Amino acid sequence: xxxxxxxxxxxxxxxxxxxxxxxxxxxxxxxxxxxxxxxxxxxxxxxxxxxxxxxxxxxxxxxxxxxxxxxxxxxxxxxxxxxxxxxxxxxxxxxxxxxxxxxxxxxxxxxxxxxxxxxxxxxxxxxxxxxxxxxxxxxxxxxxxxxxxxxxxxxxxxxxxxxxxxxxxxxxxxxxxxxxxxxxxxxxxx
Numbered sequence: 001x002x003x004x005x006x007x008x009x010x011x012x013x014x015x016x017x018x019x020x021x022x023x024x025x026x027x028x029x030x031x032x033x034x035x036x037x038x039x040x041x042x043x044x045x046x047x048x049x050x051x052x053x054x055x056x057x058x059x060x061x062x063x064x065x066x067x068x069x070x071x072x073x074x075x076x077x078x079x080x081x082x083x084x085x086x087x088x089x090x091x092x093x094x095x096x097x098x099x100x101x102x103x104x105x106x107x108x109x110x111x112x113x114x115x116x117x118x119x120x121x122x123x124x125x126x127x128x129x130x131x132x133x134x135x136x137x138x139x140x141x142x143x144x145x146x147x148x149x150x151x152x153x154x155x156x157x158x159x160x161x162x163x164x165x166x167x168x169x170x171x172x173x174x175x176x177x178x179x180x181x182x183x184x185x186x187x188x189x190x
């Protein structure tokens with residue numbers, strides 16, 4: 001199966017995101033997390049990801065006479081290069097654009113009330129510091145991602161993109177206002 005088509009399925013993308021966030025997970029954890037998708041469908045998508053070596057079995061546990069698999073992302077990232085990366089990036093951005101356009105052209109869009117915002121920040125940071133930052137962000141988000149859907153909380157979407165700055169755009173956009181407050185000069189922050 002073409003890797004781009006394989007992973008651009010919304011359910012499979014969610015499975016991959018969940019595994020990537022948690023490192024390794026049981027199939028039952030994935031089923032519980034994707035409780036809006038029928039159990040058999042989740043198992044089907046997990047099997048497709050396993051068969052195509054996107055995820056790999058890292059452990060098998062015997063539970064009530066059956067083997068329960070524990071999955072992790074396949075460390076071989078060669079499948080996620082070139083055209084596949086372009087397809088993934090395009091799908092990710094198109095989905096965000098569609099959701100934002102639907103929201104902003106809806107009946108009562110109110111960015112302040114709904115806490116809708118977008119911003120870009122440039123960081124002067126080493127690779128090691130960046131790995132720590134990404135890990136810390138994941139650890140910070142984990143308890144909120146794992147919150148039960150029955151907790152009577154509205155569902156919010158936080159999308160994060162990490163990309164290197166384009167050539168010639170690496171200078172900081174910082175400027176200081178009269179109060180001495182340093183902030184990014186981003187006119188589109190909401």
